[in-house]
Amino acid sequence: MARASNVKNRLNRGDGAWAYAFIAIALVVYALFTAYPVVSAFLVSFQEYRPLGSEYIGFDNYSGIFASELFWKAIMNTLVYTVLTVPVALIISFAVAIAIMPLKKWAQTTFKAIYYLPAVASGVALSVVWLWIYDPLPGGILNQLIGMLGIPSQNWLGASSTSMFSLVLMSWLSSHGTSIIIYVAALLGIDESYYEAAEIDGATFWQKMWHIVLPCLKPTTLFLLVTGVIGSFQVFQNAYLMTGGGPDHSTTMVGLLIFDTAFKYFEFGKAAAQSLVLAAIIGVIAFIQFKFLGKDVEY
Amino acid sequence: MALFNNHLGNRTAKYTRNTILVILLLLFAMATIFPIYFMIMSSFGDPVEAGAVSYSIWPSKFSLESYKFFFAFSEYSYRWILNSLVVATVVMVSNVVFATMAGYAFSKIQFRGRNVLFAILLAAMMIPYQVTQVPLYILIVNIFEIQNTYSALIMPTLVTVYNIFLAKQFMGTIPKEILESAKVEGCNQFQIFVKIIMPLSKTVMAVMAILTFMETWNTFFWPFLVTNTMDMQTIQVGLKNFRFANTTYFAPMMAGATISAVPMFILFFSLQRYFLEGVTVGAVKG
Numbered sequence: 001m002a003r004a005s006n007v008k009n010r011l012n013r014g015d016g017a018w019a020y021a022f023i024a025i026a027l028v029v030y031a032l033f034t035a036y037p038v039v040s041a042f043l044v045s046f047q048e049y050r051p052l053g054s055e056y057i058g059f060d061n062y063s064g065i066f067a068s069e070l071f072w073k074a075i076m077n078t079l080v081y082t083v084l085t086v087p088v089a090l091i092i093s094f095a096v097a098i099a100i101m102p103l104k105k106w107a108q109t110t111f112k113a114i115y116y117l118p119a120v121a122s123g124v125a126l127s128v129v130w131l132w133i134y135d136p137l138p139g140g141i142l143n144q145l146i147g148m149l150g151i152p153s154q155n156w157l158g159a160s161s162t163s164m165f166s167l168v169l170m171s172w173l174s175s176h177g178t179s180i181i182i183y184v185a186a187l188l189g190i191d192e193s194y195y196e197a198a199e200i201d202g203a204t205f206w207q208k209m210w211h212i213v214l215p216c217l218k219p220t221t222l223f224l225l226v227t228g229v230i231g232s233f234q235v236f237q238n239a240y241l242m243t244g245g246g247p248d249h250s251t252t253m254v255g256l257l258i259f260d261t262a263f264k265y266f267e268f269g270k271a272a273a274q275s276l277v278l279a280a281i282i283g284v285i286a287f288i289q290f291k292f293l294g295k296d297v298e299y
Numbered sequence: 300m301a302l303f304n305n306h307l308g309n310r311t312a313k314y315t316r317n318t319i320l321v322i323l324l325l326l327f328a329m330a331t332i333f334p335i336y337f338m339i340m341s342s343f344g345d346p347v348e349a350g351a352v353s354y355s356i357w358p359s360k361f362s363l364e365s366y367k368f369f370f371a372f373s374e375y376s377y378r379w380i381l382n383s384l385v386v387a388t389v390v391m392v393s394n395v396v397f398a399t400m401a402g403y404a405f406s407k408i409q410f411r412g413r414n415v416l417f418a419i420l421l422a423a424m425m426i427p428y429q430v431t432q433v434p435l436y437i438l439i440v441n442i443f444e445i446q447n448t449y450s451a452l453i454m455p456t457l458v459t460v461y462n463i464f465l466a467k468q469f470m471g472t473i474p475k476e477i478l479e480s481a482k483v484e485g486c487n488q489f490q491i492f493v494k495i496i497m498p499l500s501k502t503v504m505a506v507m508a509i510l511t512f513m514e515t516w517n518t519f520f521w522p523f524l525v526t527n528t529m530d531m532q533t534i535q536v537g538l539k540n541f542r543f544a545n546t547t548y549f550a551p552m553m554a555g556a557t558i559s560a561v562p563m564f565i566l567f568f569s570l571q572r573y574f575l576e577g578v579t580v581g582a583v584k585g
Contacts, residue, residue: 020410023400034460132354141356279427
């Protein structure tokens with residue numbers, strides 16, 4: 001016993017040094033470009049940032065945020081966007097994944113590839129295309145389409161009543177590829193014997209769905225929900241590129257507000273404070289989701 | 300799949316059911332790829348101002364004039380593609396090398412502080428990127444003073460935590476007996492890494508390479524923030540410039556969008572398996 005561990009020790013000698021060598025670059029990059037910025041964000045959030053000599057102003061940035069009407073509006077917009085996109089995306093992905101199951105392997109792969117395609121295209125390219133789909137003139141593609149249904153032309157991105165919906169619609173049609181693929185993989189991972197046992201008991205399709213599929217996919221759903229909500233709270237690229245947050249701040253999300261504060265008004269201290277508030281909100285929401293939905297989910 | 304009762308019921312019922320499902324799936328697929336179809340199809344139109352075109356969803360014309368118009372917009376428009384290519388390639392290679400190394404160390408070597416260090420790395424994945432963005436910008440622009448260089452575009456993503464995590468997850472499945480016997484034969488850790496781990500990890504390295512390349516190619520905000528002359532911009536930033544400068548030129552804008560997106564489509568269709576695999580790695584557990 002002692003000998004064996006001796007041999008092992010001799011074999012493992014020098015491993016530690018190799019390990020540190022292997023992780024050295026990763027740690028340096030992490031320390032410089034992730035750890036340092038996080039610490040720095042905390043410090044900057046208590047300052048009025050100026051390139052030469054910032055001034056410490058305590059909690060002024062934070063109190064400024066909570067007093068700002070625009071910040072609460074941005075939070076509301078982000079919430080509305082999240083509530084409208086994430087659950088719908090989950091339901092669509094789930095339904096599509098179920099519908100794909102009885103198909104042949106090649107058909108499954110083809111459909112998965114098609115649904116994943118928008119995720120491959122750059123966000124800037126997609127925003128450019130959607131901008132034209134939402135062309136407010138009667139000749140615009142979407143206006144032509146609703147014209148066929150007898151609905152008058154809309155000023156999609158230009159009116160505060162439809163601007164948020166336009167961003168949501170775009171998200172419905174271009175951001176489900178990943179979750180479909182993950183759902184299909186999870187469905188394929190369910191043990192056949194569950195279905196066989198259920199069939200012997202004479203279970204119908206819906207019974208199997210309710211008693212086997214939904215419980216088995218709960219961890220996957222929770223994963224997609226949590227990552228979806230976290231992602232959605234940070235979303236602002238489409239808003240930035242397509243509406244710029246307008247009209248009348250109807251599409252200003254928190255992410256966009258932070259971006260504007262930092263890079264339009266160059267108030268770095270305030271932006272840092274806003275980003276930390278956002279981080280706290282995301283943390284709380286993720287925690288709540290795990291607490292209430294993750295009771296019997298093991299990770 | 301036995302979720303559907305394939306052997307109960309008669310053939311016609313099964314056939315009808317599958318046909319309905321396929322039709323629904325096709326309708327949704329059409330809605331999904333319509334913007335992409337519309338983009339590519341319209342890019343072959345003439346470069347005239349929007350007032351003069353009426354959009355059609357059917358191809359009416361095949362001309363490359365709009366592509367010429369896009370490239371004529373800036374003398375650096377070819378340079379944008381080159382910049383994107385350079386940045387994405389360097390980031391891809393460095394991620395594959397360094398994330399694989401770090402993933403191996405975290406998954407298979409015992410060393411002091413391993414768990415603590417890995418936990419610290421993972422914690423970073425919970426932090427929204429808005430938090431790091433402002434200080435990172437200050438670091439690159441005000442402290443290092445390297446804005447508008449390749450270094451500024453590349454350095455922050457040399458190794459990402461996500462890729463280290465991906466590598467570690469994958470290497471957890473490599474049996475440690477192989478590594479032990481290699482050690483008995485007298486291999487040091489570097490030899491084990493090069494001769495055993497790398498050949499066994501080809502799949503995860505390919506997945507990492509592809510996803511990293513795609514993400515870097517498509518990224519917009521960081522290059523937008525740290526570049527300020529056209530010759531250093533990437534294709535995504537260039538496309539945005541073009542859009543704001545030519546708000547009414549429909550077909551050239553579509554041509555620009557197509558140019559920025561099509562390289563990734565080609566990559567996707569030729570290496571589809573790795574893309575689809577990459578999505579599920581780390582997401583589905585048991």
